[in-house]
Amino acid sequence: MADEWKPQILGIICNWCSYAGADLAGSARTQYPPDIRIVRIMCTGRVDPLFILKAFSDGADGVLVSGCHFGDCHYLEGNYKGAKRMFMVKSLIRNIGLEDKRLRMTFVSASEGAKWAKVVEDVVKTVTDLGPSPLKELAR
Amino acid sequence: MAEKKTKKETAPKKKEATKAAAPAVKAAAPKAPATGKKEARVGVFICHCGTNIAGSIDINEVEAYAKTLPDVAFAANYQYVCSTPGQKIIADAIKDHNLTGTVVAACSPRLHEPTFRTATKEGGLNPFRFEMANIREQGSWVHMHDREGATEKAKDAIRIAVAKAALLEDLIPKSVPVEKAAIVVGAGVAGMQAALDLANAGIKTYLIEKTPSIGGRMSQLDKTFPTLDCSQCILTPKMVDVGRAENIELMTYTEVESVEGYIGNFDVTLRKKARGVLSMAEAEAMGISGGGCNGCGDCEPVCPVIKPNPFEMNMKPRKAIYIYHPQVVPLLYTVDFDSCIKCNLCVDVCGDKKAIDLEMKDELIKVKVGTAILALGYDMFPIEKKDEWGYMKYENVVNSLEFERLICASGPTGGHMVRPSDGQTPKKVAFLLCAGSRDNTGIGKPYCSRFCCMYSLKHAHQIYEKIPGVQSYLFYMDIRSFGKMYEEFYYRIQDEGAKFIRGRVANILEDPVTKNLIINAEDTLLNRPVRLEVDMVVLAAAVQPSSDTDRTRKLFGVSCSLDGWLLEAHPKLNPCGTTTAGVYVAGVCQGPKDIPDTVASAEGAASAASIPIHMGEVELEPYFAQCIEEKCAGCGMCVNLCPYQALALVEKEGRKVMEVTEAKCKGCGTCGGFCPGGAIWMQHFATPQIVAQIDAFLLGGVK
Ligand SMILES: Cc1cc2nc3c(=O)[nH]c(=O)nc-3n(C[C@H](O)[C@H](O)[C@H](O)COP(=O)(O)OP(=O)(O)OC[C@H]3O[C@@H](n4cnc5c(N)ncnc54)[C@H](O)[C@@H]3O)c2cc1C
Numbered sequence: 001m002a003d004e005w006k007p008q009i010l011g012i013i014c015n016w017c018s019y020a021g022a023d024l025a026g027s028a029r030t031q032y033p034p035d036i037r038i039v040r041i042m043c044t045g046r047v048d049p050l051f052i053l054k055a056f057s058d059g060a061d062g063v064l065v066s067g068c069h070f071g072d073c074h075y076l077e078g079n080y081k082g083a084k085r086m087f088m089v090k091s092l093i094r095n096i097g098l099e100d101k102r103l104r105m106t107f108v109s110a111s112e113g114a115k116w117a118k119v120v121e122d123v124v125k126t127v128t129d130l131g132p133s134p135l136k137e138l139a140r
Numbered sequence: 141m142a143e144k145k146t147k148k149e150t151a152p153k154k155k156e157a158t159k160a161a162a163p164a165v166k167a168a169a170p171k172a173p174a175t176g177k178k179e180a181r182v183g184v185f186i187c188h189c190g191t192n193i194a195g196s197i198d199i200n201e202v203e204a205y206a207k208t209l210p211d212v213a214f215a216a217n218y219q220y221v222c223s224t225p226g227q228k229i230i231a232d233a234i235k236d237h238n239l240t241g242t243v244v245a246a247c248s249p250r251l252h253e254p255t256f257r258t259a260t261k262e263g264g265l266n267p268f269r270f271e272m273a274n275i276r277e278q279g280s281w282v283h284m285h286d287r288e289g290a291t292e293k294a295k296d297a298i299r300i301a302v303a304k305a306a307l308l309e310d311l312i313p314k315s316v317p318v319e320k321a322a323i324v325v326g327a328g329v330a331g332m333q334a335a336l337d338l339a340n341a342g343i344k345t346y347l348i349e350k351t352p353s354i355g356g357r358m359s360q361l362d363k364t365f366p367t368l369d370c371s372q373c374i375l376t377p378k379m380v381d382v383g384r385a386e387n388i389e390l391m392t393y394t395e396v397e398s399v400e401g402y403i404g405n406f407d408v409t410l411r412k413k414a415r416g417v418l419s420m421a422e423a424e425a426m427g428i429s430g431g432g433c434n435g436c437g438d439c440e441p442v443c444p445v446i447k448p449n450p451f452e453m454n455m456k457p458r459k460a461i462y463i464y465h466p467q468v469v470p471l472l473y474t475v476d477f478d479s480c481i482k483c484n485l486c487v488d489v490c491g492d493k494k495a496i497d498l499e500m501k502d503e504l505i506k507v508k509v510g511t512a513i514l515a516l517g518y519d520m521f522p523i524e525k526k527d528e529w530g531y532m533k534y535e536n537v538v539n540s541l542e543f544e545r546l547i548c549a550s551g552p553t554g555g556h557m558v559r560p561s562d563g564q565t566p567k568k569v570a571f572l573l574c575a576g577s578r579d580n581t582g583i584g585k586p587y588c589s590r591f592c593c594m595y596s597l598k599h600a601h602q603i604y605e606k607i608p609g610v611q612s613y614l615f616y617m618d619i620r621s622f623g624k625m626y627e628e629f630y631y632r633i634q635d636e637g638a639k640f641i642r643g644r645v646a647n648i649l650e651d652p653v654t655k656n657l658i659i660n661a662e663d664t665l666l667n668r669p670v671r672l673e674v675d676m677v678v679l680a681a682a683v684q685p686s687s688d689t690d691r692t693r694k695l696f697g698v699s700c701s702l703d704g705w706l707l708e709a710h711p712k713l714n715p716c717g718t719t720t721a722g723v724y725v726a727g728v729c730q731g732p733k734d735i736p737d738t739v740a741s742a743e744g745a746a747s748a749a750s751i752p753i754h755m756g757e758v759e760l761e762p763y764f765a766q767c768i769e770e771k772c773a774g775c776g777m778c779v780n781l782c783p784y785q786a787l788a789l790v791e792k793e794g795r796k797v798m799e800v801t802e803a804k805c806k807g808c809g810t811c812g813g814f815c816p817g818g819a820i821w822m823q824h825f826a827t828p829q830i831v832a833q834i835d836a837f838l839l840g841g842v843k
Pocket residue numbers: 325326327328329330331348349350351354355356357358361363364365366394395396515516517518519540541544591595598686688689692726727728729733734735736738
């Protein structure tokens with residue numbers, strides 16, 4: 001158990017929807033795996049591709065970006081702009097030889113606590129199946 | 141690709157990025173000097189929250205770990221950090237240990253960030269030098285049976301928070317004046333009550349209603365439980381008050397087109413739909429003295445077009461020029477341009493009043509308000525989707541709102557309770573409760589619609605009142621008679637002879653000759669199947685958010701819950717607020733409520749919406765974008781990305797740089813997420829701060 005490999009996953013999530021959804025999962029005591037660490041931002045539009053690249057170059061095994069549903073962004077359209085960038089980042093990380101499945105963007109609203117738990121479960125599973133990031137060695 | 145390169149060169153080296161950013165930020169925002177990492181002294185306060193956190197996380201281990209972290213000068217734990225003594229620990233530690241920043245590891249910042257910012261301020265620090273580590277909602281509560289995993293996660297969360305706290309800077313919230321006016325959207329009983337309260341509190345209030353008259357669903361009801369007052373009798377005086385109130389500007393047949401701005405300063409554009417009829421005031425303004433619609437109704441009989449009247453649930457005709465019912469407020473006719481054939485007969489008969497203008501166009505009107513209340517109400521769930529009950533297939537299956545009109549003295553039958561197929565008085569009537577509510581089949585709604593039990597009891601009573609010898613049958617799952625005097629009302633209906641059958645109805649079939657209905661159900665109390673022939677069935681259909689709710693809530697930036705009802709800021713502690721400051725919700729649009737609860741919620745929303753207006757100014761969170769001019773190449777990409785037109789390119793020292801209008805910036809950071817040169821400093825969510833968090837998670841660690 002102790003030396004079983006656990007993935008390091010960074011979650012960058014927006015304050016209004018996904019963070020609130022994650023809080024709701026908490027109040028509802030919905031259980032999910034603990035292998036994710038959260039950085040809260042106001043909007044997924046704030047997600048600079050740099051943050052994701054930095055996380056991978058630091059050795060993250062996976063990155064989850066999660067925001068509001070389209071049309072539901074607290075700032076009208078920040079999530080569209082954030083989502084558009086994710087395509088670019090996905091192709092970038094593919095180019096450096098990293099599986100693009102290590103980066104995921106999801107849309108979880110403030111009322112979707114159960115969905116948040118499901119998303120984390122999925123992401124943890126996907127990343128666990130992929131195994132440790134090949135960049136991890138470089139980061140050390 | 142070239143842009144990418146620049147970024148990669150400058151930004152990943154965190155320390156350099158911080159240093160480079162620091163002087164620039166000073167230049168851009170002199171009140172917000174960036175902190176160097178060297179002097180940072182962070183205090184960490186870990187909350188047990190009773191056993192909420194301590195039950196699943198090893199607090200001592202976490203505290204011991206926090207003490208080993210770089211930049212941590214002090215760490216402590218306490219039972220309830222949010223309590224008065226808990227907050228004092230923070231304030232004292234700031235002074236005693238000369239802290240530059242604080243981290244509280246406890247619940248969600250969405251709950252207690254304001255509390256701990258105040259405590260931080262009390263200790264003499266700028267409140268924005270506080271960062272929260274969420275180890276409850278996103279820690280102990282979701283990993284209850286994984287103490288080790290939850291404890292490790294808590295340690296990391298604190299490490300990440302400390303890394304940010306070490307780089308936080310002083311920020312000053314911006315105070316903005318609040319426009320002394322409010323808008324209320326939706327003029328059902330909720331919107332009317334909210335508008336009256338605001339107006340009586342001295343606030344100019346725009347009351348917006350999409351249909352031609354105010355009153356909402358309540359004006360369609362006959363009587364109201366449990367007191368059985370006549371709905372119109374208690375509502376009409378209120379409608380008249382609304383029409384007369386000096387501070388209320390009533391705008392019917394009007395919809396919200398767009399909303400800009402923020403608390404204190406919303407610019408709302410309204411679409412006043414072409415009504416084809418001028419009010420007396422409008423006519424006066426156009427120089428038609430003594431003209432305009434006085435509600436005489438001469439136009440109606442001459443109109444050759446006949447359409448169903450939606451107010452009467454399409455059971456009564458109206459003309460292409462119409463009022464819904466005689467008590468409408470305002471008493472003003474409306475032309476239905478979709479069916480008007482422009483024969484001009486109405487114009488002729490209206491004569492010198494010149495009230496009718498068949499060439500009228502929609503008009504856009506702008507209003508400025510400080511706060512807004514959404515009171516959008518509900519629609520009936522299309523119960524024909526529950527195919528097995530035969531609504532829309534069998535004539536004598538009606539929904540509950542149709543029943544209200546059928547039994548109402550001002551309704552299509554003049555209050556004579558008859559069944560649709562043959563106009564005969566029904567002798568046996570079945571009421572199906574939870575029709576589409578508490579339905580987990582995926583077709584109906586999973587929630588309880590909350591007023592159907594009570595109005596079905598009321599309906600049973602009403603037929604006993606009107607039809608001698610009638611028998612009523614109520615098919616129910618549970619009778620929820622939870623309000624004041626409601627249980628007593630339930631007993632009364634039982635005494636009146638209503639039969640209660642506990643069980644869901646499997647299906648309803650029609651006898652093709654008699655048009656009677658055969659109900660197949662299960663009586664779960666007697667444990668046997670029931671087959672019952674009745675003359676008429678009333679489906680107590682579920683309710684759902686009104687048709688335009690989704691579009692309207694998005695204009696105001698209000699979220700919704702899974703079933704589409706508007707989401708309150710906190711279900712218990714802030715039931716009328718939303719996550720958009722200055723926008724409140726009232727009535728059923730937040731979730732099903734009967735009239736007493738609707739009115740209470742409307743008064744709550746009105747009170748909440750009046751507070752910023754009476755305060756006169758409000759503070760905005762200072763999460764503004766700032767331009768680091770040295771780095772700005774003047775490309776202008778951010779200008780196009782900003783959803784609020786808060787950014788512009790200006791000439792400075794012979795070159796173009798971006799400039800932020802703080803009052804327009806809402807702090808989303810979309811500009812900062814894209815700037816190829818890293819030239820945008822998002823206050824409180826600055827790139828070096830976020831990168832420090834990422835590094836702390838993945839590389840970070842022990843001193
Ligand atoms: C059959 C039936 C019987 C009932 N009987 C009782 C009873 O006896 N006692 C009781 O306490 N409760 C009863 N109720 C419940 C009662 O109807 C509600 O509590 C009440 O009507 C809620 O008022 P509201 O203002 O929230 O919503 P509504 O009455 O739905 O009003 C909303 C208003 O907003 C307008 N609107 C909606 N969207 C927009 C928009 N985008 N822009 C502008 N305007 C908009 C609508 O046109 C409407 O006028 C009954 C309900 C039903 C269905």
